[in-house]
Amino acid sequence: MKAIVVSATGGPGVMRLLEGEDPGPRPGQISVRVAAAGVNFIDVYHRTGAYGLPLPFTPGLEGGGYVAALGEGVEGFAVGDEVAWKSVPGSYADLVVGDADEFVLVPEKVAVETAAAVMLQGLTAHYLCNTVYDVQEGDTVIVHAAAGGMGLLLTQMVKYKGGKVIATVSTDAKAELARQNGADHVMRYEGFGAKARELTGGAGVAAVYDGVGKTTFTEGLGALRRRGVMALFGQASGPVPPVDPQDLHRGGSLILTRPTLADFTATREEYLQRANDVFQMIEDDNLLVRVGETFRLEEAPEAHQLLESRKTTGKLLLIP
Ligand code: NDP
Structure with a gap:
């Protein structure tokens, strides 16, 4: 072999x-x-x-x-x-x-x-949007790296459930692909948190699905609505530094989880x-x-x- x-x-x-x-x-x-x-x-x-x-x-x-x-x-x-x-x-x-x-x-x-x-990516997308945070019709969520392997599948699954997707990507070509794939709002990473808050009328998003990690995590926490869910499922940009639980309190009783596929299969x-x-x-x-x-x-x-x-x-x- x-x-x-x-x-x-x-x-x-x-x-x-x-x-x-x-x-x-x-x-x-x-x-x-x-x-x-x-x-x-x-x-x-x-x-x-x-x-x-x-x-x-x-x-x-x-x-x-x-x-x-x-x-x-x-x-x-x-x-x-x-x-x-x-x-x-x-x-x-x-x-x-x-x-x-x-x-x-x-x-x-x-x-x-x-x-x-x-x-691997399809079953992960499945547990993220059905179990980690079960997307409800009308929910707005953030999907990072939306033109990547995970991002394309997760966006489609969230849309299938009636959710709205704010997608982040790094290039024009990726933005076009994310749009074709059904994302409702596509943007670069710079300032995504403030833009997401604006797009949700100030309320914040129901969940952030974050496989990027180091460069997106903190801003993502700040984009969540009250009792919103931060699903940190990867670290393509590097590991996230330690988190102060008080930040979850200050953010509005936020929920932070670091899930992995093995636990959902x-x-x-x-x-x-x-x-x-x-x-x-x-x-x-x-x-x-x-x-x-x-x-x-x-x-x-x-x-x-x-x-x-x-x-x-x-x-x-x-x-x-
Ligand atoms: P992708 O195809 O999504 O590739 C990674 C993408 O991350 C890149 O295309 C890039 O998109 C983005 N990115 C942002 N910053 C960086 C950086 N500094 N270096 C490299 N890439 C960066 O990969 P996968 O779909 O295979 O995986 C996505 C994430 O999901 C990974 O973190 C992976 O570990 C995680 N994962 C977790 C699972 C779990 O159960 N916990 C299971 C499966 C995957 P852009 O250029 O648009 O920013």
Whole structure:
């Protein structure tokens, strides 16, 4: 098998394509021929060492592909089935092996590459707008980095629920894409907090969905309405400094949470429910999945370099 391997943390160049032995599935596991592996910002945090992993490791958590072999005792899957996953370490490879419970069957009407593109970001968008802050019809929320992988999916889901989206982006091209994607108000980051307050008649927004972190967090808190929710779900610009709980008091009994997908797919039932909801939205044409760019497996360094330099939109996929 072929896999990208990181032997020392660092820049994109630390990712090397290596050949290895196919480990085969152990009892309870399946092995899957990868059709497409999703590139996510968390892969960058792993590669740089911002989120530590034991070395050496193969990056990547997400993908879609075809069942190649079943370990002893596995039920519910057959060789050749189309499956997708959101949390199987080592997905930057042409073969992945993981516990059967980590995989979901892809419905016939959803392309396996599309499934690969929504498992991590799509399920995250789903829990953010349905569970972390359950958007109500007429609510206005802020979505940062609205032309990115997360931002495009989250905006569509908020709109589907009847919410209004104030979107932030860094370039004109991204602004155009965010608009086409349904955002109601699109703006640059400078002064977004004051503009959001103005757009809500002084009241503030119901929620801020913030995957940018360091450069947006404080201003976002200031844009919330009374009892508004700050969902800090990432740190593309760097980690947020410590917060004084009194700021939440002064802001109007604000709610601050730092959610992560694993806690919102903690049971197989919840995982399947979210995945099937997202697949259904795709089948019903209520969720358009935009793959910004595809790369060959050996081009993983280029994919990371572009993602980190804010030059990408939508989803990035690696095709082995
Ligand atoms: P994106 O495609 O959104 O790429 C990141 C975007 O962040 C960039 O395109 C850029 O958009 C914006 N950004 C702002 N400042 C910076 C900066 N200094 N450096 C780089 N990018 C910056 O990535 P993903 O969709 O993969 O992830 C978005 C966020 O969501 C990440 O923080 C990720 O960790 C988080 N996430 C969290 C999950 C969870 O469960 N907690 C699960 C999935 C993702 P622009 O140029 O418009 O500013």
